[in-house]
Amino acid sequence: MTRSDIVIVGGGMVGAAAACALGRQGLKVMLLEKRPPAPLEGQPCCQTRASALTLASRRLLEALGAWEVLAPWAQPFDAMHVWSDDVSGEVVFRAAEVGAEALGWVVPNAVVQAALWQRLPETVTVRESGLAALDAEAGTVTLESGESLEARLIVGADGAHSLTRRLAAMPLDSHEYGQAAIVGCVRTEKSHENACWQRYISEGPVAFLAMREGWSSLAWYVPLTRLEETLALPDEVFRARLEAASGGRLGRIIEVDGRAGFPLVRRHARRYVRGRVVLIGDAAHTVHPQAGQGVNLGLLDVAALAEEIGVDTGVDWACTGALQRYQRRRYGDNLLVQRAMDGFDSLFDHGLPWKRPLRQAVLTAGRTLSPARALLTDLALRGRWA
Ligand SMILES: Cc1cc2nc3c(=O)[nH]c(=O)nc-3n(C[C@H](O)[C@H](O)[C@H](O)COP(=O)(O)OP(=O)(O)OC[C@H]3O[C@@H](n4cnc5c(N)ncnc54)[C@H](O)[C@@H]3O)c2cc1C
Structure with missing residues (x-):
């Protein structure tokens, strides 16, 4: 059994940002990703998947050292x-x-992800494997490769169809x-x-x-x-x-x-925390993308989680209330943005004449x-x- 402080499931933009942020706090992090990104060098400027990043996201990426490497691909809009x-x-x-x-x-999503992977600190170990099983209370994880891991915290950053969320039996509202x-x-x-x-x-x-x-x-x-x-x-x-x-x-x-x-699809996990499992990014919430907020919300989750558990890196976070504080800080904010997007959607629904x-x-x-x-x-x- 390999022991770490934290296992992060999913190394997309949000999971990789979490690995950088938590690893930089000196925590021993194991990052699981079944499809690691292509290297940054040689990536085209225009790719099918791209995101509009806010100033708040830029600041986090700067703090993690990723912005300076992705900047040649970033197009500002004024x-x-x-x-x-x-x-x-x-x-x-x-x-x-x-x-x-x-x-x-x-910025193309693959560029943001590759830039973060380039900046993973030495405290982060990568396993190129999928998640197979987990025990939310014990903090144990089994990989598809058969390897077993143990951690004080398991971070589910494995996207909208999160297996972490399902294995931890965390209920989801969706529309x-x-x-x-x-x-x-x-x-x-x-x-x-x-x-x-x-x-x-x-x-x-x-x-x-x-x-x-x-x-x-x-x-x-x-x-x-x-x-x-x-x-x-x-x-x-x-x-x-x-x-x-x-x-x-x-x-x-x-x-x-x-x-x-x-x-x-709008999705919202009813809770972000269960035992030693915590959800971030699309694993916790997806919003209508018309105002380009999805990954920006995920990066705000990363900043809040890193702040809450970074207060004391040596304790058992599942017992200290740090995870609950993270949930309290992010849940309402994410819900508000989901509601705002639905409001826009409804306002611009041309079906009802009185809305004109x-x-x-x-x-x-x-x-x-x-x-x-x-x-x-x-x-x-x-x-x-x-
Ligand atoms: C059309 C569209 C436009 C959008 N535009 C914007 C925009 O302009 N701005 C914005 O902020 N957001 C936008 N978004 C939202 C944004 O794309 C997502 O919020 C963002 O990609 C979520 O990142 P994530 O890292 O949480 O999840 P993902 O990007 O889904 O990453 C999850 C990672 O986990 C890995 N993984 C999954 N399962 C496992 C497993 N079992 N084991 C190991 N690894 C696993 C996957 O391989 C992947 O790398 C848009 C979304 C859509 C659909």
Whole structure:
């Protein structure tokens, strides 16, 4: 039996950040990942999966030494344009309005993950294996390779379909939106102007997020029933449909690379802690991605967990209340963001005619009330929601 202070299941962006943060506190960490990332060098600027990172996420990645290595792939955006096809006017959130350098940075997920892996401290040992079994009370883990591990804490960072969560019998609330996001890399006729562009139409939002080398990261929301058919469209037809959905705002769609689809599901574990098991990132919660908050929330989980258990690294955290404090700090915040995303989803649902004047009122208020706009921008940037 190999003993560590902490076993982290899953070395995606959130699990790798947790390994860096906890390992830097001098804790002996075992990181399990069944599919380790490709090396950073040679990764393209535009990849199918990318995330808009907030200032709060950037600060954490800086503290972990990962930002400096991923910076060449990070595209800052200084404005976010939001409008709806059935009402007039648009809201423009600008970094300058809150005295910030940028509203966020768009980075391929694989780059963030590889940068964190490059910065894993010596206190972290990696096992390239999947999880097979665990005992939440005893703090023991069995790997698919047959190896047994023991730890004071098991961190479940194994994503939305978390096996850690299931094996620890932690209940989950979930809601299927009946919607899917089509992602990919897009080249448009007009420049993205280092901005993000989000248009709401009857099917859902369609968004272009500025990336490096003139590419944009696409998030095009379609009814789930139309996902397969849309993904299978011939390139020319796909581009024409996307151009129509975006209202031609960035001109013709010249190229779409690496399209893929993701059914959208909101999930929230009813508790983040059970015995010696604690959940972080998508293992604990998934949100509607229309405001690009998912991994940012996961990185805030990492910061809170590292702070709570770092207060005293030598104790048995399962008995001290540190894990409960972590849960208290993060649960409400994550729930609030989920509710806010559902609120947007409902507001821009074109199905009910009475919502149209409401949309008009909200967009007009967003355009004209600069203090409200600045407050929203500031909250999103700093990741303080509750
Ligand atoms: C369309 C779309 C757009 C998005 N855009 C944004 C955005 O702009 N900004 C943003 O903040 N978020 C965004 N998100 C959300 C973001 O992608 C996720 O929140 C983020 O990827 C979660 O990271 P994670 O590390 O928690 O989980 P994952 O990325 O799922 O990583 C889990 C890791 O665990 C490993 N693993 C799984 N099971 C096991 C096992 N049994 N044993 C060992 N290892 C295992 C996996 O191989 C993987 O590496 C978006 C999501 C979608 C669907």
